[in-house]
Amino acid sequence: MTTRTGPRATRRLILLGAASVALLGLGNLPFGAAPALAAANDKYPDEAFKQKGEADAIKALYGKTAEPSDKVKLDAPEIAENGGVVPISVTTTLDKVTSISLLVAENPSALAASYKIPDGTIPGVANRLKMAKTSNVVAIIEADGKLYSATKEVKVTVGGCGG
């Protein structure tokens, strides 16, 4: 008896173990995205700021992709003489805006700033960003749960990230 139940028990354990590993593996994808989504609304979105590319950063921040819209107005200079200080502003005519994010595609990490726009705040922001080199600047507006973007290329003559 004991000799039979012994191996059977271990085999069951192994199978159970394999099953739970498989479950965990499957579960990882949705669970990985969930904290990133929460971060967009609440805590400092550390992961999104660590992403290198703009698409990855947008995904890490919002968990979805943006569609270009002419209702997003991105104001940036054609040529920035000093990449360390590039004045960039965003305004929009969209309703129900909840956040605005700015990305510099060619920077070492693309996401530069993300602003939460509570009810009653005008959906617009002006700030100054660093740009490593000539790059597309992308403004993302989150309105009514959807993402809208505007892109503009800024030529940089002296980079702002190498000193």
Added chain:
Amino acid sequence: MASTIRVRATSNGDITEVQTLIQHPMDTGLVKDAKGELIPAHYIQELKFECNGKDVFVANWGTAVSKDPYVKFSFKGAKKGDDLKISWTDNKGGSDTTTAKIS
């Protein structure tokens, strides 16, 4: 110590325009100093504006925001004489807070 935050909040009817300038190095962690050693990253991560007990604007910043950051925005629902509280925290746990009167 003088505050690192300089703020101008002006009311124009229903809309209050806020301009803020903060003194902060905003080091990226990619730049080397004169000795060739990397200057560690040191940057503001969160900047918050509160008025009448409500957040009116929250910024999450990465290293790509310029040194001595400037930010401008506008909001509704405040009037002259209301207090606007501004606070920031950086990645090293540093922080500063100030309160400005809307004029």
